[in-house]
Amino acid sequence: MSSLVQQSTSPRQQIRQQIRQARRALSKDEQHTASQQLLSQFKQLPYVSSAQHIALYLANDGEIDTLPLIQWLWQQQKSVYLPILHPFSQGHLLFLHYTAQTRMTTNKYKIKEPVLDVRLVKPVPVLDIIFTPLVAFDKTGQRLGMGGGYYDRTLSSWHSHKTGPRPIGLAHDCQQVNSLPHEAWDVPLPNIITPSGLLNW
Numbered sequence: 001m002s003s004l005v006q007q008s009t010s011p012r013q014q015i016r017q018q019i020r021q022a023r024r025a026l027s028k029d030e031q032h033t034a035s036q037q038l039l040s041q042f043k044q045l046p047y048v049s050s051a052q053h054i055a056l057y058l059a060n061d062g063e064i065d066t067l068p069l070i071q072w073l074w075q076q077q078k079s080v081y082l083p084i085l086h087p088f089s090q091g092h093l094l095f096l097h098y099t100a101q102t103r104m105t106t107n108k109y110k111i112k113e114p115v116l117d118v119r120l121v122k123p124v125p126v127l128d129i130i131f132t133p134l135v136a137f138d139k140t141g142q143r144l145g146m147g148g149g150y151y152d153r154t155l156s157s158w159h160s161h162k163t164g165p166r167p168i169g170l171a172h173d174c175q176q177v178n179s180l181p182h183e184a185w186d187v188p189l190p191n192i193i194t195p196s197g198l199l200n201w
């Protein structure tokens with residue numbers, strides 16, 4: 001039975017399971033250290049100093065904690081945005097202005113997101129950077145997400161024309177693999193920051 005299950009699981013799905021398990025297995029201390037190291041890498045990133053409208057996300061499922069990054073951006077007077085699931089355009093995201101006063105709710109994936117208020121929506125083309133979550137990345141900047149295609153859709157203009165917000169991945173070092181199988185719609189990332197440094201392609 002278990003071999004049957006394995007045969008029906010794609011290589012992408014196997015990598016997702018393995019890496020999600022590895023990052024969930026990090027201890028509280030390891031997570032804390034990783035997040036502080038990520039913050040010091042983040043502060044040195046040249047793209048951030050010249051950006052004003054910056055999308056991030058809240059960590060979930062063992063992802064590296066992004067709250068220190070958000071708080072530092074607020075201190076730098078940058079505008080921060082978080083993704084929410086589009087209310088009727090399935091598979092798409094909206095980005096809402098996020099402050100310490102933002103009312104939050106929980107979406108169908110049990111991820112916290114701002115309550116939809118159309119006055120707070122920032123159109124994707126006027127964002128400067130989208131810090132992008134990922135499950136796994138490889139030595140060429142290929143990215144594997146959670147499987148919904150949300151970020152691939154959001155970043156499609158970057159993929160085809162290098163226009164729109166610059167995507168920058170955030171990840172634990174343990175999320176790197178040698179080589180990822182990828183499809184035409186998968187958007188590779190030009191930069192990824194991990195606790196140990198900045199990767200550029």
Ligand SMILES: Nc1ncnc2c1ncn2[C@@H]1O[C@H](COP(=O)(O)OP(=O)(O)OP(=O)(O)O)[C@@H](O)[C@H]1O
Pocket residue numbers: 133143144145146147148149150151152153156185186
């Ligand atoms: N630009 C796009 N337009 C239409 N469908 C897309 C696009 N990008 C991805 N998809 C669809 O989304 C589905 C999931 O894609 P994929 O497995 O690459 O998700 P992912 O990259 O892991 O997730 P995410 O982007 O949410 O992090 C695929 O079936 C794919 O056909």
Ligand SMILES: [Mg+2]
Pocket residue numbers: 143144145149152185186187
């Ligand atoms: Mg993809």
